[in-house]
Amino acid sequence: MTKFPYLKQDFLASIVVFLVAVPLCVGVAVASGVPAELGLITGIVGGLVTGLMRGSSLQVSGPAAGLTVLVFEAVSQFGVATLGVIVLLAGLLQLAMGFLGIGRWFRAISVSVVEGMLCGIGLVIIAGQIYAAAGLKAPESGLGKIAGLPRMFADTLGSTEAMTSLAIGASTIAVIVLWKKMPKAVQTVPGALAAVVLATGATLAFSLPVATVQVEGLLGVIQPPGAEAFGELANPAIWGTIIAFALIASAESLFSAAAVDRLHNGPRTEYNKEMIAQGAGNTLCGLLGALPMTAVIVRSSANVNAGAKTKASRVLHGVWLLLFAAAMPWALALIPIPALAGILVHAGWKLIPFGQITALWRAHKGEALILVVTAVSIVAVNMFEGVLIGLALSVVKTAWEASHVKMEIIDKGAGPIQAYLTGNATFLRLPKILDSLESLPQDRPVELDLSGLHHLDHACRTALENWAARHSATGTEPVKVTEAEEAPAEKVTA
Numbered sequence: 001m002t003k004f005p006y007l008k009q010d011f012l013a014s015i016v017v018f019l020v021a022v023p024l025c026v027g028v029a030v031a032s033g034v035p036a037e038l039g040l041i042t043g044i045v046g047g048l049v050t051g052l053m054r055g056s057s058l059q060v061s062g063p064a065a066g067l068t069v070l071v072f073e074a075v076s077q078f079g080v081a082t083l084g085v086i087v088l089l090a091g092l093l094q095l096a097m098g099f100l101g102i103g104r105w106f107r108a109i110s111v112s113v114v115e116g117m118l119c120g121i122g123l124v125i126i127a128g129q130i131y132a133a134a135g136l137k138a139p140e141s142g143l144g145k146i147a148g149l150p151r152m153f154a155d156t157l158g159s160t161e162a163m164t165s166l167a168i169g170a171s172t173i174a175v176i177v178l179w180k181k182m183p184k185a186v187q188t189v190p191g192a193l194a195a196v197v198l199a200t201g202a203t204l205a206f207s208l209p210v211a212t213v214q215v216e217g218l219l220g221v222i223q224p225p226g227a228e229a230f231g232e233l234a235n236p237a238i239w240g241t242i243i244a245f246a247l248i249a250s251a252e253s254l255f256s257a258a259a260v261d262r263l264h265n266g267p268r269t270e271y272n273k274e275m276i277a278q279g280a281g282n283t284l285c286g287l288l289g290a291l292p293m294t295a296v297i298v299r300s301s302a303n304v305n306a307g308a309k310t311k312a313s314r315v316l317h318g319v320w321l322l323l324f325a326a327a328m329p330w331a332l333a334l335i336p337i338p339a340l341a342g343i344l345v346h347a348g349w350k351l352i353p354f355g356q357i358t359a360l361w362r363a364h365k366g367e368a369l370i371l372v373v374t375a376v377s378i379v380a381v382n383m384f385e386g387v388l389i390g391l392a393l394s395v396v397k398t399a400w401e402a403s404h405v406k407m408e409i410i411d412k413g414a415g416p417i418q419a420y421l422t423g424n425a426t427f428l429r430l431p432k433i434l435d436s437l438e439s440l441p442q443d444r445p446v447e448l449d450l451s452g453l454h455h456l457d458h459a460c461r462t463a464l465e466n467w468a469a470r471h472s473a474t475g476t477e478p479v480k481v482t483e484a485e486e487a488p489a490e491k492v493t494a
Helices: 005-033 036-048 065-078 080-099 103-108 113-134 142-147 150-159 161-180 191-205 227-234 236-261 271-288 297-305 310-329 337-351 354-363 365-379 383-402 427-436 460-474
Strands: 404-412 417-425 446-456 480-482
Touching: 005 036, 005 065, 005 161, 005 191, 005 297, 005 310, 005 337, 036 271, 036 310, 065 080, 065 113, 065 236, 080 142, 080 227, 080 236, 080 271, 080 365, 103 271, 103 480, 113 142, 113 150, 113 161, 113 236, 113 297, 113 337, 113 365, 142 150, 142 365, 142 480, 150 161, 161 191, 161 236, 191 337, 227 427, 236 297, 236 383, 236 404, 271 337, 297 310, 354 365, 404 480, 417 427, 417 480, 427 460
Parallel strands: 417 446, 446 480
Antiparallel strands: 404 417
């Protein structure tokens, strides 16, 4: 026991994480448009491979609700057979970023962009899974899903089967929400698992006419990518999807790691090593034709809260997933699809940062705007382009704030007009600077003092020189420009 001092705590935590992971692995796979077993395979790899590697000791990896939208789009466009190639190359890209030390730079991504990404994903998941809960086919676009909801509810009211299916989905959500109010002893069973078991029991007991999970067997769904799938790499569109998988999965994993670090006092995350671990896991998932993985905050927080002390808990959870998938595949065929849809609607709701949006709007309206625009762009366009729009807005906002410049004009009525520029003069503020200078009287000499500037970019310097030449061309005294003197270099004594 001295070699494994925390074996008991880790063993019990692994059981809790396993019970949390099963319905999520299956639900994410079904919502992604792939066989349920592929979600379990990704969970197994996340436990047995990524779980053994260095990085973040307590966070747990597996298929994530946050990638559901992206995976569904990729499967719809390129097919299930090509999914393995996409995940494989995304994993290799993550490995390269980890070895090149890029992992820690993901912490520099604006929190508003990440929150906006999760918000947009949450909205699309909720809208799409409401259709699945009713047993109906959802429109392909995010806007189409949301716009079509009123008609979907109208169609549901006219169908007994659709009403029954939707009722099971709604009941699943109700059980998950109300489960937190149950006694602590009862809550040792995760709410999502309890909801699926109750929904399955009700479906069997009353022979309800609802769709259940299609089972193909663990070995039957493993499809290593073949030559035809690799041939899809000639399609330029697939590379955007690969980059999106790698960047979004990495960002989600590393932000999850930062959140998990705040939940415990153990070793801190080594970001580049965690990137390598995620890349290794996704590379193997790609070779098996499975879903992509990320670190998942729901499973990770369950792991920490259950008392896990070392990485043994997440490795053991992978063992339990493997045993379940191998020994009890028949259990999957009993699960009603609307129950899984209910789990994902609840997961999507938790992705929407209602509290952060309100707090940001009060303190930083610009950041709140970036969050909202990112979310709306993901719903209106697609996930990858929505994130790019959010990142671009974040960069523009930062550049605008960094280029703060102040101009002070002193005119004593006689003698030259004095103009003082302080701050950072960049091309973003050039219109404001030129408007102020061009409003000065043409028949008066001007002294332009630039000594208070911390930075003067090439565009501003050129524009100021041109303005000075124009101002002096009318016969007025040449504009006198004062710049900051460079500090003398210090002598170095050998």
